[in-house]
Amino acid sequence: MNNYWSTYWQQGKLHSFADAPGQNYDGDLAQHWRNFFAEYKNKTASIVDIGCGNGALFELALRHQQMDNVTFTGVDTATLSVPDALDKPNVRFLENCPAEHTGLESGSVDAVVSQFGIEYSDTEQSFIEVARILRPGGKIRVVVHDNNSMIIKRNARTLAAVEALLGPASAIDALRKLSNALDKYGKQSSSSEQARRHLNQLTEQMVKTHGQQAVLDTNFSILLKTVLSSSHAKSDKKAALRAFEKEMKGHQQRLMQLVNAAYSAEDKKQTQTKLEALHFENIRFTDVKENNQLIGCEIQATKQ
Ligand SMILES: C[S@@+](CC[C@H](N)C(=O)[O-])C[C@H]1O[C@@H](n2cnc3c(N)ncnc32)[C@H](O)[C@@H]1O
Known part of the structure; x- marks a missing residue:
């Protein structure tokens, strides 16, 4: 399956639903991410994207603003073909790197983001890894597929x-x-x-x-x-x-x-329990909509 994604990203597509190379997310979801990244605009921070593909989220963050003080690290098991626009000193991609074992330093990360990425991994293991790399006060902000979307x-x-x-x-x-x-x-x-x-x-x-x-x-x-x-x-x-x-x-x-990666109501309950056990607080599950239609579920939490 990894081959599928590597082949897909070699076409130069920026995100997983793109019809053509270079196209990025648009609309409500894109705006949602821009607002989130803007919170880090004037801060020194480290942000990690799990299942980053060719860097759609980082492109959204950096298209209209300089964020040289933020280090962006993309993690993906596939071989990628990242656009030149993301060839910046503060952006790096760990290709062929599993979310379950990123090799990143413990307590070194301020925010872990993911868009239709983390749910493809073994979440039992990858949430443990996310908890390990986040510093106290660090945030999880991931959008996952939802069974009802x-x-x-x-x-x-x-x-x-x-x-x-x-x-x-x-x-x-x-x-x-x-x-x-x-x-x-x-x-x-x-x-x-x-x-x-x-x-x-x-x-x-x-x-x-x-x-x-x-x-x-x-x-x-x-x-x-x-x-x-x-x-x-x-x-x-x-x-x-x-x-x-x-x-x-x-x-x-x-x-x-x-279809298997998509979250059911039961998966949300289990994730809540898992995150509590990993000492996260302010855990929230929110419907994500585009043009009033459900397209996913956002999981937010803060590491204590
Ligand atoms: C649907 S794509 C999402 C890509 C990107 N986040 C986006 O929104 O366009 C899912 C990605 O997750 C990656 N992936 C699957 N299993 C993974 C794992 N265990 N660790 C890291 N990445 C993984 C795949 O290689 C693929 O690039």
Whole structure:
């Protein structure tokens, strides 16, 4: 899975939902982070970002202001490709470095932040590590995926559709059979007609069960166009089917990881207990919304 993230960050994307390189978070969440970082503007401080990716949070902090007195340290298990704008003496990235064992000095950090990062780690261990590196009075401010957020709901539905496509006697198999029948017997043959009907039934069933958006999110419709197009060679169609199956397996792993990382009400309770045991106070869990839609949960706490 680490390979997935390393490959993702090598594309130059700045955050995990970016459509294109260089795009950063915008809107309510971005403003929320800017306000938080502004608290450190005139202080000497050390801030650590867990699961930092290519440095989206640090870019937000530093885009419009100099904060030379603050040391920014990003921690991530992936190999990164950080933008030149973050090539500054007070910004460093610890790549291939797990949140569970950062190697940072005990009691040396003023704030630990994370955006959709820490929940991917073994939180049993990483919160112990966060407690170790924070100084007394130091803060945790992390936004984690929430089971009830629109991000998780949509991706859970996509995961179900991906799993249907990878299951036995799936629409991919039906498409492969149709493609073979068209090659062998031609468009008008009863074999092709039967195969086409079967594919349509399976596709309709998939849309009915998982919803149109989820099926669209798998990109199956793009595969359909490629395989059923008369302008593509037989070998290209076979290659497209194989590549799609491979892509779906990667997608399944990534979506499973995302859905499993999301916090449930029970996870929040357990985190509260964990943080209390690690001597944190002022522990708060707050819904994070973008355009009035839930996108995550913010966990805040202060080390005693
Ligand atoms: C969804 S991305 C979030 C990246 C970034 N915070 C953002 O908002 O764009 C999750 C990141 O967590 C990293 N990650 C996963 N497990 C980790 C661990 N145990 N320790 C540190 N980073 C980890 C992944 O490599 C990935 O870069």
